[in-house]
Amino acid sequence: MATDYRFSFGPWNIHEGADPFGPTVRPTIQFADKLPFYKELGFDAVQFHDDDAVPNIDEKSPAEVEKGATEVRRMLEGEGLVAEFVAPRLWESPAGIDGGFTSNDPECRAWAIGRLKQTADICDILGTRLIVLWLAREGTYVRESKNAIEAHHQLVDAINQVLEHNKNIEIAIEPKPNEPADQAYIPTIGHALALAHRTADPSRVGGLIETAHALLAGLDPSDDMAFALAEGKLWSVHLNDQNGLKFDQDKSFGSANLRGAYNQVRVLELAGYAETGRFVGLDVKAMRTQKADAANKHLTNSREVFLKLVDKVRTFPKDLEQQCTADRDYEALELAVLSHLMGG
Ligand code: XUL
């Protein structure tokens, strides 16, 4: 099996199973108790939100934030793990109710930019250059409630401020078209990279593509990845799956559309993604109905499916691919791919 890829997930990917219609169904596992799972399950890096690293971050002084993050760095080192990225989690704070960077309230915008700069400081302490920016509530439920043109300038301004604050940091924008906002700003990777090119240092602004988010936008995740790869800007992925246009399901990778998963792996292989040193990130949820004693299997299953698909990509007969393409015999190519995926 291919072992040249390195994998990451976030502590929120091991969770209690609450959904909007019902309470938790599994016991809480503390952050410190999740860390030993990483290596055990075959993962090398932790994805962080700022308040995963430093809980109740809005109530803490800069010195307390530094102390909390330093403690987490020690815990990571103790487990032989690294941090992949830190993402500011503005959407859970009461201050971010209407989004932070694009709020109509200047005080709220200043708070959001402060959190973004603090995220860069936490990156320094945790030893990663990468901030992930998922824009969550930067959008509206009522289109008339914001000036959307101004909102896009405000997003560029926020990114410019953190680029200026920390000259080492890189930002990967994670686009998503909806949820929690009815309609979000920066719904696709095309929007994200167009915005990146308008910032003060485009070389430090790229993207993270999540399978489910691309599908919710009606797009093909592997083509989205190809677009970002062609720009040299695919700086991480959130592999998962999605069963049609509904809430963001974060299903295990390949569980809804195995061929779609195969094509995502194929495009990463075509780009030599493993050699870039970037992580293969998962953003997957255990099923709510899953018993607690097996509630990490969505992680190992997603990783296993990924590695098996790497093997499938590497063993697909390239001469047949070339011959079918040259002959324009696409039916033969399609059957060959399906047969290969079915093992025969
Ligand atoms: C939300 C989502 C987030 C980001 C990180 O849909 O995917 O967890 O990945 O903030």
Ligand code: MN
């Ligand atoms: Mn994600």
